[in-house]
Amino acid sequence: MADNNNNNFDIVSVQLKNKLTVLVVEYMQMIRFCHKMALSAIGVDSIEADNGEEALDLCRSGAKFDLIIMDMDMPRMEGIRTTVLLRGIGVRDKILGVTSRSRETELQALMDLGLDYCEELPLTLAKLVSIVQEIDNNLG
16 A cells, blocks of 8 residues: 555644745535645644635735635636636735646646646645745745
């Protein structure tokens, strides 16, 4: 049996210089929970929104995040539309799009709509740590 250590929360040791807060925008409760647990394991606070409308409302109310993890394929208001609307109201928080799309042209098209990062599912702990550390390092 293969050992997939990049998803094992028990071995995570991440030293962050800054207190980070992430907004998790995901309609599936179990996936929101998994993202929240992964973020907690690396010392990052998180807030949840179960759709794009909630994310927009939070940002319109003045909430700021170091990172927004956005499901690109949600019902009601998909992540693509939410990202475009967030950028349209001046939100400059980093946005990580998570998608089932895998073709390079599809991923690039998503990036062109305003994402800072775009990752194909599954969003592994290793990918998440890499992005969080990059954001932390850029904050100084």
